[in-house]
Amino acid sequence: MNFNNILTETKNSITTITINRPKKLNALNQDTINELHHAFKDADLDGDTKVIIVTGSGEKAFVAGADISEFADYTVEEGEHLAANGQKILFDFVENLSTPVIAAVNGFALGGGLELAMSCHFRVASNNAKMGLPEVSLGVIPGYGGTQRLTQLVGKGRAMELIMTAGMIDATKALGFGLVNHVTTQEELLPLCEKIAGKITKNSSVAIAEAIKAVNASSKDGVNGFEVEIKAFGKCFGTEDFAEGTTAFLEKRKADFPGN
Template identity: 70%
Template structure:
């Protein structure tokens, strides 16, 4: 499929989706959110895709925020609809995606850009990255999951401070806060992230999908994460991957998972 605002590349079962609006520092507008949804929906059913990497074009920005010009004159009802639609189409969709999604943060990840990175299953940052949720400086709050996902990663106090001050933190501070898993030089960012993806793909993708579901359940209000884990654990016993993994272990060889 051809897109206006994003680029796609599949190599060795890794789909790299690059947000490509360099003149706008890759800011998210409604069209880009829809394109990202469409690309991910296609990747979900594509057996060739095992891991997704999200990144931004250029060296300045992952995503520098939402495109404010689109909603500056919105009413309260329109603002609520904007947040609900965006969360459903992209941010919640990424968080609950059945295949691993890694954010490779190259440069600024602000507002909706940081919220997109937060929705990914984990994050790798370049050493020039800067992250923040500056929405209160515009008289609004994070609306794409930032008030929920940031505290889960960095703790309530740090999330409160970041959101209230509208300030930015650098990559090393983000690492200290557990907001990102790794910090690497900008030129090594994609290769490093691809290496992690390659390690992931040595394992059962069916089991990984179950693990994503179980881990996420712990953060869903009213959902018993332990119960979800038990169910996913039991479901794994009926997969071809379980048969191959246990057989390979008992025969002291490497598993060759069919991912079924």
């Protein structure tokens, strides 16, 4: 598929997806959301891709928010559909991918931008990054999962304050809150993400996919995460990766996982 708003590159089993609307600070319009869906889906289905990194073009913004001009005159019903459709095709979709997704937050991650970063499996930020959910300053609330994922990541009190004040926090505070895993310079952001991704690629992609399901189950209402873990654990015993991993361990060599 040809993309107008994003760039993709695959190298060393890592697919990097770059949101490429620098004049709009990489704001998410509907076309970009649809393109991201297809790019993530393609990468997830690509047998050569073991990790996905998503970032923004330029040095100012990861994603500075949603493209407000697209929905400023929406009705109640249109607003509900906008949120439901966006969550389904991108934000929930990314969270539940079987391929690990790292957000390389290289500047402003506001509104939908922070929601996209939070839907990724974890986040690494440059030291110039600024994060926030400013939606209430527009008379609306986060609609792409922001109220839920921010609470899960930083706790109810901090989430309430950030959302109610429509404020921004810097990378250092985001690290202290547990919103990001690492902070580094702009120049070292992608190299650090690639280094972490490289470590991930050495492990069993089958086991990692099951681990993602089990971890995600911990935050789903009505789902017993322990039961999901037990079933996922047992499922791993029937894989070629498990046979290779245990054999390699007993033979004191590095495993060469077949990925099934």
